[in-house]
Amino acid sequence: MLATFQTSLNDVKKKITKIGDDLVESNKLILEALKDCNAEKFSEARNYIKNISAKTDEIDNAIIKILALYTPEARDLRQVVAYFKITNELARACSNTRSFIRGFTDVCNELDVKTINEYTLPMQKSTVEAIKTTIAMINVDDEDELQEMYEEVLIEENKADDLYEMIERSLVAQAESANAFEKYHKMLRALRKSEKIAGRAISVANLLVYIKKGGNFHN
Template identity: 30%
Template structure:
């Protein structure tokens, strides 16, 4: 494969890494916003991710141009297909982070008492960030990344994330029973926290795609 193709792939991976970095940073800021009930930090998240869909389109267009200009062989074609699908997952994670920050800002100023949930929410948020950071670390150093080890780390975080979300689900349902007048608000809180859980699920999808790009086989999506 030509050097031009290799350079183009490196360029695409760098753009995707930058997008992932923005999402991880925004997600970390969102966690700090929740911990400190900081309205300005929530707004910062919105600002950082305001054009995430446009950035995703730019990446997809670069991938399509690489298809057209360089006619990649089977292995390279597999990588490009994986990257094209990864872009969708990355953008949807970013959109979820943006919505999460917007909604948590509102929940934090509502009559809902989130203090009993603080520890679990923070752990849930951290596990989501951890999964994304593993992906970013591997993506930046793909040639030296142990794909199987990286995949296992992401799966461990996803499993932990699922357990934490189940705990939150039970705790919030208990609060709904005790505070029926706020039941709709608590249901909305649960829906917002699901954004974190889904972000971790999408991280597994990205890990699967990276495994596919490296080793072939079948593309599998977590549901």
């Protein structure tokens, strides 16, 4: 392919990485904010993922231009198509993050400290590790290393799933004893968003493996 194709693709890659890095920083701040329900840190976390739709639209338009100008084939085409799907997954992860911040700040102070320490913090930590490792995969060329990192993301995503199920059982039990289903439902709805962010991470990781190995898309 022409050198200008690679230049254009590298620019797309940098912009995708920047969105991913901001998503990681946002979720790191959420992890800190959860420790003491710090509203200021929750607000700072939100600032990292502002105007994501405009940023992903810019990337998508650049990808469409690459397809029109260079008509890439084989692995180059896989990479371009995968990047197109990755921007969508990152946009949804950012949306989940915003929803988590918005929903959880309303109920954080009402959640039992023991529940936060025992389940919520570890779940958010797994979410952070999942997206951090996924974004690092964008710049990895070695297939074996890429596969190892994918397995790490999968482990963290599974941890987040398991921890959410534990939180759900705990909060449902508390709701039944306190007869306060609406309050606990709000908590679960917010916490579910955190678990979904890890799910988006594994979707992106799948696409990055697809770029190198081909085959079918996985979910």
